[in-house]
Amino acid sequence: MMMSPDREPRPLIDAVRRPRLGPPIAVAAISAWILVIAFYAVVFALSGISIPRAIRGALANGIPDGLLALAVFGAARKLDAPGAGVGRLLRAHLVRAFVLVVLSFAAKTLFLWVDVTLFGAKEPFRLFAGIIAWQAFVSTLIYTASAAASHLILTDRRLREEEARAARAEALRATAELSALRAQPNPHFLFNVLHSVLGMVRGDPALAEAALEGLGDLLRYALRVHRDGVDRTTLRHEWQFMETYLDLEKI
Secondary structure (H helix, E strand, C coil), X not given: CCCCCCCCCCCHHHHCCCCCCCCCHHHHHHHHHHHHHHHHHHHHHHCCCCHHHXXXXXXXXXXXXXXXXXXXXXHHHHHCCCCCCHHHHHHHHHHHHHHHHHHHHHHHHHHHHHHHHHHCCCCCCCCCHHHHHHHHHHHHHHHHHHHHHHHHHHHHXXXXXXXXXXXXXXXXXXXXXXXXXXXXXXXXXXXXXXHHXXXXXXXXXXXXXXXXXXXXXXXXXXXXXXXXXXXXXXHHHHHHHHHHHHHHHHC
16 A cells, blocks of 8 residues: 555665864864964074074964964854844954953063073063064954954854754655655555455445445545654554555455
């Protein structure tokens, strides 16, 4: 009675895979951080500073920048939401940017002071207005770039997850439709049953009546599956269905 293909197709739900997000974000972030430190070291070395001091200066500037980027990513994750407005995000980031830029500058100043104190530079440690402005500009630039990249990554991830959920829902719908199709009566089976009942109406009315009742039970079962979109049933109902089906096949 059931429309059963020769081979069961692979479930559509299993075929749905969560989309990949590309290269790991951590690897990209570490690579960018190494490039920033290398850039600092090259700039310091070209300005006439010794190689060891240039490396220490690069680390003194690069470590706070890396920590700043991590803090920005954490802040972006807290602020990111599907319905978050641009104005609210900008206001929230302005406050955090001021605090984190000040902390980054303070950390750089501390590291440079420790370097001058421990390694006995010829000149005393001093801060100039140009250095302060430059460090504030660099930290602000890093904050802005990190915040923009973080929100882009989070938005892309959220969109991909929504696409995956939509694909899974579509797979569930298709699976339910296939189950309903498999529950539809086979026209050849119906023709054979009706033809047999027609021949028994006069010779064995009781058996013909029983066959019609069984056929009615099967049709009600198939209609209920089709109407309600049922893709699961109890073993008891399936056993009753198979018994009725086999009884009709005997007839």
